[in-house]
Amino acid sequence: MADEDIPVIARFDVRRRSYLAPDGRILRKPPDFVADIQSLVSLYRAMMLTRTFDLKAVSLQRTGRLGTYAVSLGQEAVSVGVASAMRHEDVLLPSYRDNGTLLWRGVEMEEILLYWGGDERGSLSSGPAHDFPFCVPVGSQAPHAAGVAYAFKFRKEPRVAVCLLGDGATSKGDVYEAMNFAGVQRLPLVFVVNNNQWAISVPLKLQTASETLAQKAIAAGFRGEQVDGNDVIAVRDAVEEAISGARNGNGPCLIEALTYRLGDHTTADDAARYRPPEEVQARWKEEPIARLRAYLVSQKAWGKAEEEQLLAECQQRVEAAVERYLATGPRAPETMFDHLYAELPSTYTWQRDELKGDSSHA
Amino acid sequence: MPEVTLVEAVTLALARAMEEDPSVVVFGEDVGVNGGVFRATAGLQQRFGPQRVMDTPLSELLISGLCVGMAAQGLRPVGEIQFMGFLYPCIDQLVNHASRLRNRTQGRLSCPMVLRTPCGAGIRAPEHHSESTEAMLAHIPGLRVVIPSSPERAYGLLLAAIRDPDPVIFLEPTRLYRSAKGEVEDNGEALPLDTAFVLREGRDLTLISWGAMLKETLAAADELAADDIRAEVIDLATVKPYDEETILASVAKTGRCVIVHEAARTGGLGGEIAALIAERGLTSLLAPIARVTGYDTIIPLPRLEQYYMPTVGRIVAAARRVATFA
Numbered sequence: 001m002a003d004e005d006i007p008v009i010a011r012f013d014v015r016r017r018s019y020l021a022p023d024g025r026i027l028r029k030p031p032d033f034v035a036d037i038q039s040l041v042s043l044y045r046a047m048m049l050t051r052t053f054d055l056k057a058v059s060l061q062r063t064g065r066l067g068t069y070a071v072s073l074g075q076e077a078v079s080v081g082v083a084s085a086m087r088h089e090d091v092l093l094p095s096y097r098d099n100g101t102l103l104w105r106g107v108e109m110e111e112i113l114l115y116w117g118g119d120e121r122g123s124l125s126s127g128p129a130h131d132f133p134f135c136v137p138v139g140s141q142a143p144h145a146a147g148v149a150y151a152f153k154f155r156k157e158p159r160v161a162v163c164l165l166g167d168g169a170t171s172k173g174d175v176y177e178a179m180n181f182a183g184v185q186r187l188p189l190v191f192v193v194n195n196n197q198w199a200i201s202v203p204l205k206l207q208t209a210s211e212t213l214a215q216k217a218i219a220a221g222f223r224g225e226q227v228d229g230n231d232v233i234a235v236r237d238a239v240e241e242a243i244s245g246a247r248n249g250n251g252p253c254l255i256e257a258l259t260y261r262l263g264d265h266t267t268a269d270d271a272a273r274y275r276p277p278e279e280v281q282a283r284w285k286e287e288p289i290a291r292l293r294a295y296l297v298s299q300k301a302w303g304k305a306e307e308e309q310l311l312a313e314c315q316q317r318v319e320a321a322v323e324r325y326l327a328t329g330p331r332a333p334e335t336m337f338d339h340l341y342a343e344l345p346s347t348y349t350w351q352r353d354e355l356k357g358d359s360s361h362a
Numbered sequence: 363m364p365e366v367t368l369v370e371a372v373t374l375a376l377a378r379a380m381e382e383d384p385s386v387v388v389f390g391e392d393v394g395v396n397g398g399v400f401r402a403t404a405g406l407q408q409r410f411g412p413q414r415v416m417d418t419p420l421s422e423l424l425i426s427g428l429c430v431g432m433a434a435q436g437l438r439p440v441g442e443i444q445f446m447g448f449l450y451p452c453i454d455q456l457v458n459h460a461s462r463l464r465n466r467t468q469g470r471l472s473c474p475m476v477l478r479t480p481c482g483a484g485i486r487a488p489e490h491h492s493e494s495t496e497a498m499l500a501h502i503p504g505l506r507v508v509i510p511s512s513p514e515r516a517y518g519l520l521l522a523a524i525r526d527p528d529p530v531i532f533l534e535p536t537r538l539y540r541s542a543k544g545e546v547e548d549n550g551e552a553l554p555l556d557t558a559f560v561l562r563e564g565r566d567l568t569l570i571s572w573g574a575m576l577k578e579t580l581a582a583a584d585e586l587a588a589d590d591i592r593a594e595v596i597d598l599a600t601v602k603p604y605d606e607e608t609i610l611a612s613v614a615k616t617g618r619c620v621i622v623h624e625a626a627r628t629g630g631l632g633g634e635i636a637a638l639i640a641e642r643g644l645t646s647l648l649a650p651i652a653r654v655t656g657y658d659t660i661i662p663l664p665r666l667e668q669y670y671m672p673t674v675g676r677i678v679a680a681a682r683r684v685a686t687f688a
Contacts (some may be wrong), residue, residue: 085534092433124468130435132397133467137458143424144459145432147439154413154437161431177424184419339465340504342472342527345556347603 002344008034012218014211016258017238024294031237037301043084044292044302045310047076051289052314053109054263057116057320061158061267065326068099069116074230076264077288078194080104081257082237091148091155092131093141093163097194101164102127109321114328120339121331138199139169142178143189149187149252157337160188160246163238168199170213176220179254183221186251190242191217193254194229196261201274215341216255229257230288262287332356363545368538371513372402372478374441374548375520380410382550383438386524389416390425390442390478400539401424412418419631426452429475430459438524445477446533447490452477453498460529461504471560476523476530481509482574482624483671484537486664491536494573494625494656497634498601499531503504506530506555509574511545515599518553526555535574542577558605559610564592567685568612570635572598572620575672579622591685601631609635609641617648618684624671629653649687652680 019030028178033039054073057085060066072079079100086092086105094101097110107127115122115134123133130148135141145163152159169175170193184191193213197204210216217224227234235257260283264271271280296302337344339353344352366374380386388403388410395419397404407415418425425441434440443449456477463473483492499507508514508523508530516534523530562583563665571579576597583593593611598604613619619639621632632653637650654672662670 032687116367120466120468123466124470128469132434132471137454140454140458143427143455144431144434146424147428147433149431150428151432151435151437173451174423174427177421178427179430180419181421182423289658336465339467339469342464345603347556347606 002274013225014214014224016226016228017234018231019233019237020228020231020291020295022230022291022299024291026295028224029241030233033236034233037296037299040292040296040300043080043236044296046084046100046104047137047232047289047292047309048313049075049317050079050103052105052311053318054099056318057113059265060113062230067116067118068266068268070266071263072097072099074283074287075099075194075207075259076197077232077235077292078142078192078229078257078259081161081232082192082239083165083234085239086160088128089242090160090162091128092144093148093161094132094134095137095138095164095166096134096168097166098164105131109318110325111327113322113325115280117325119328119331122327137220139165139172139175142169142175144239145179145191146178146187147191149182150185152188153185158247160190161191161242162190162243165191165193166199167193167195167197167207167213168202169193170216171207176216179220181251181253187241187253188240188246190246191252191254192239194259195256196259198261198265198270198271198275212256214254214256216241222254224254224256226256226258229259230286230291232288232292236307251347258287259288309344363548366513366546367464367541368510368513368534369400369402369540370544371517371546372520373404373406374519374546375524376403376406376411379438379440379521379524380406380414380549385414385436386438386440386553387432388412388440389399389418389428389443391418391420391444393417393442400536401639402478402534403442410439412622414652416553422448422637423451423455425631426455426460426477430455430463430473433475433529434463434472434496435472438474440476440478440499443477443478445491446479446481446493449479456499456505456529456531457502463501464528465504472527473527473529476520476532478532478534482535482537482538483661483667484574484621486535486667489663492661492667496533496601497629497631499623500631504529505602506534506600508600509533509535510599511535511538511573511597513546515553515597516560517548519533519555519599521550522552522555526553527540528597530555533573537574538577542597556600556603556605558608559597559599560594561597562593562595564616566591566593566616566618567593567681568596568609568616569593569607569622569677569681570598570609570619572601573624574663575622578672578674578677581674582681585674585678586681586685591681593681599661604631604635606638606642609638613643614646617646618677618687619647620652620654620677620680620684622654622677624656625659627653628658629650630655649684652684654680
């Protein structure tokens with residue numbers, strides 16, 4: 001059908017950034033921060049802590065001490081890479097699987113456990129005061145991110161909103177509406193799409209016919225790029241560049257991080273129902289932690305002793321957090337009214353009083 | 363004092379709020395250069411600039427979500443949805459986020475936002491432009507839902523809504539935008555939220571309504587007065603949370619009550635108010651409560667809309683039945 005006389009009026013390309021091969025080899029000249037091997041050790045430690053924490057959370061759920069939990073197994077490089085590229089004063093708008101990002105930003109492990117353990121106090125959060133809590137309705141935090149970024153631009157503050165989404169979220173209008181507005185207003189907003197290939201049981205090919213999710217940014221008028229999401233160096237580098245651009249007034253950016261959900265969607269899910277174990281096994285060969293470890297070992301920056309010490313340290317930190325979580329006392333039931341409004345309207349005070357005086361639950 | 367229309371009172375309140383608080387930001391579709399399809403934001407962009415009076419893309423969900431993000435960042439967003447029939451994409455944001463941001467962060471973040479939208483039938487507007495679905499919004503815990511019925515209350519309640527630390531849905535009856543005129547002193551004084559207004563005192567019967575229906579309700583009260591039936595007329599104004607005490611005090615005095623709303627009957631707020639009176643005011647009732655409401659139909663296109671909306675005649679008939687019940 002293409003008529004050669006009809007001119008092409010636009011062309012777009014999407015790049016994919018990666019530095020570390022699955023076996024830990026360096027593929028191309030890495031960014032400058034890699035020269036500081038301790039910065040990579042920090043990333044490695046954070047990924048290990050995230051995984052230790054995640055696995056412990058699953059075991060807590062399995063033993064009846066935690067509610068439904070969304071494990072981030074295999075996606076630690078995205079979580080940690082993004083967090084390491086942000087400044088404290090930037091604002092994070094996470095999805096419900098971004099445990100590593102929250103931990104890096106100072107949220108306590110017992111707070112995450114409290115949240116999934118069914119207690120709103122878990123979202124009170126020791127993290128940065130303006131970070132948003134986990135967003136459960138998929139993609140619905142994207143318009144908030146645009147509002148936050150608009151506030152930064154409005155006040156001329158050099159801050160950036162970072163919105164974490166999954167591949168499923170890119171099918172939602174919320175996300176496109178937010179991206180479209182971010183493009184129009186050139187907002188300091190970075191979208192990171194954690195493309196773990198599965199939205200519960202729906203594989204990417206049923207989610208979209210797009211070759212990439214990064215290209216969705218192009219329709220909104222800004223740059224989209226893919227990174228190897230199992231390569232923490234690539235994630236950090238790409239997100240840092242995007243954040244720095246946004247901070248300097250160059251507008252939004254979308255980073256699609258290609259990774260894989262090695263775990264179930266949540267503890268309420270059984271992925272064996274819909275995806276073959278061979279696929280998962282094959283993907284284990286690409287997971288981010290072994291990859292960075294191989295690189296650190298090749299650089300003589302890491303060895304068996306360090307690994308053992310780190311494992312013990314992670315276990316100890318997680319166990320201590322679990323103890324604090326389990327020791328958290330119950331909330332008075334009537335506190336469910338405490339933060340409904342700044343001040344509870346007098347119309348509803350009797351309901352609170354009734355609950356307070358109700359002994360039928362005892 | 364100058365006499366203004368209801369829509370001019372809205373503009374006055376927006377301008378006053380923006381003047382006194384630099385964190386107030388107004389946005390929506392066509393609110394900027396065009397000044398809004400009803401001119402509610404007329405002149406504001408010229409006065410306060412395009413950053414504070416911003417035209418958004420045609421994205422209602424976005425407008426409501428922007429409110430949440432801006433509010434969490436300390437701005438005072440006032441979003442406009444062009445018609446209530448286009449509000450529905452915002453429901454997810456209102457239910458899942460705006461109404462519960464404070465609670466889910468235990469007060470760490472809050473959501474002082476206002477979402478304004480014109481509501482109601484009676485202006486011969488196209489399909490989807492005549493909605494009265496306030497009960498749907500009033501069912502959402504954590505929200506406030508306010509509907510003014512006069513220029514004075516539009517001014518005072520909108521100022522209160524913008525200054526309120528929690529999310530407020532502000533419904534503006536299109537039918538009153540230009541037909542309701544009144545004296546408004548632009549003095550920055552807010553009227554109280556969560557408070558009903560007794561527009562007329564009476565001993566025989568309580569008429570409860572809100573929004574544009576107050577026009578018919580007051581006319582009905584006039585007609586009843588000619589027969590020496592003295593109706594007390596209450597403007598609920600804030601329909602969520604609504605002022606139970608003013609209702610109960612009035613019914614305790616009159617023993618008879620008619621609730622009038624334009625919205626469809628089933629699941630409408632009339633049922634809620636009737637239940638309140640049944641629970642807490644039954645012993646003072648001298649007659650069954652009556653509801654005069656829109657029918658349980660789709661709001662018809664303009665040729666039939668006047669048959670849908672409660673009329674003075676329907677209100678008077680119901681009021682006479684209730685007033686003379688023995």
